[in-house]
Amino acid sequence: MNRTLTCDCGFIAQAHDDDGLANEVRRHAWEAHRMPLSNDEALLILFHAQLAGVTSISWRPLETEEQ
8 A cells, every 4th residue: 555645845755654654754854854753753743644634744843822
């Protein structure tokens, strides 16, 4: 089964399994956004996307409201 995950910058990571997709996410995160990710962090991103039922993610950190 082909797995895909799209970054909000437009990059589409594709692989045949979660490990391959995690590697693509890690590579893209570093090359495009200078975000170092461990393999576990990349797998966690995939897991969260799967739980949320989404195929697109944002690389930007969430903004919090100041009170």
